[in-house]
Amino acid sequence: MQIENAVALVTGANGGIGKHYTETLLALGATRIYAGARKISSLDDLVAIDPDRIIPVALDITDETTVEAAALQCSDVNLLINNAGIGLLKGFISAPNLSAARSEMEVNYFGTLAMCRAFAPVLKANGGGAVINMLSILGRVNFPMNASYSASKGAGYILTQGVRAELAAQNTLVIGVMPATVDTPVSQDFPPPKVAPETVVQAALQAVVDGVEDVYPGEQAETMAAQLLSDPKGLEKAMAAMLPQPA
Numbered sequence: 013m014q015i016e017n018a019v020a021l022v023t024g025a026n027g028g029i030g031k032h033y034t035e036t037l038l039a040l041g042a043t044r045i046y047a048g049a050r051k052i053s054s055l056d057d058l059v060a061i062d063p064d065r066i067i068p069v070a071l072d073i074t075d076e077t078t079v080e081a082a083a084l085q086c087s088d089v090n091l092l093i094n095n096a097g098i099g100l101l102k103g104f105i106s107a108p109n110l111s112a113a114r115s116e117m118e119v120n121y122f123g124t125l126a127m128c129r130a131f132a133p134v135l136k137a138n139g140g141g142a143v144i145n146m147l148s149i150l151g152r153v154n155f156p157m158n159a160s161y162s163a164s165k166g167a168g169y170i171l172t173q174g175v176r177a178e179l180a181a182q183n184t185l186v187i188g189v190m191p192a193t194v195d196t197p198v199s200q201d202f203p204p205p206k207v208a209p210e211t212v213v214q215a216a217l218q219a220v221v222d223g224v225e226d227v228y229p230g231e232q233a234e235t236m237a238a239q240l241l242s243d244p245k246g247l248e249k250a251m252a253a254m255l256p257q258p259a
């Protein structure tokens with residue numbers, strides 16, 4: 013599949029990586045980009061770049077009414093980019109309650125699942141197409157400082173495998189993108205190294221062209237993915253060692 017002449021929908025298009033997806037799709041010649049956001053006014057600057065090709069869509073992926081409405085409105089989509097996500101930086105045990113863990117699961121897992129379910133028939137009707145799920149390397153190994161986020165992205169990883177299997181018969185390519193830290197406003201307080209959002213987006217869109225299912229963009233993600241194969245227990249211990257210990 014080529015990006016030129018594709019019709020894409022990007023969830024969380026007003027966010028750090030979402031804006032890059034939208035702008036890069038535009039530059040690569042996508043026919044139309046539906047830009048999804050909870051607050052449609054947050055898309056004003058993005059839509060102003062090319063109002064004929066960037067179409068704002070009111071979309072909260074945890075609200076099945078807006079998800080179903082988007083599937084009706086965007087019936088020509090052949091590239092679904094599940095980019096929307098939240099990370100609340102909570103531990104499993106140190107969090108005061110289950111609220112963050114539930115919210116992360118609601119958005120990162122159930123929201124992404126709802127989008128895949130709503131758009132599966134749309135993609136089928138448009139020849140198969142592709143789905144990009146924005147996951148995280150933290151979905152492959154737990155990072156205790158962002159523990160419940162890791163779990164929700166791990167659920168997203170398993171979701172991605174299952175959706176891939178179910179949509180294979182309709183010729184839909186299902187891609188999981190698993191970066192380490194990406195240089196966006198949400199990660200401004202995180203330590204380096206950080207991969208540029210442009211690098212993440214280019215790698216994800218190239219995977220659509222090349223038919224690649226698992227994408228680890230940037231050196232840090234590549235190194236961690238290699239360690240998951242060579243020394244998974246060592247990686248788990250290294251992540252655990254980053255958790256500040258009580259005095």
Ligand SMILES: NC(=O)c1ccc[n+]([C@@H]2O[C@H](COP(=O)([O-])OP(=O)(O)OC[C@H]3O[C@@H](n4cnc5c(N)ncnc54)[C@H](OP(=O)(O)O)[C@@H]3O)[C@@H](O)[C@H]2O)c1
Nearest residue numbers: 024026027028029050072073095096097148193194196199
């Ligand atoms: N930045 C990183 O280091 C990093 C690393 C690995 C993976 N990722 C993943 O990459 C994706 C984008 O991250 P980012 O860095 O661009 O973060 P971001 O700037 O916070 O963008 C997240 C986007 O998701 C949207 N969103 C949140 N809840 C939503 C909901 N219920 N329905 C629809 N949209 C919703 C946000 O919209 P609102 O403005 O309405 O909140 C925002 O547009 C996320 O899935 C994230 O987990 C990021």
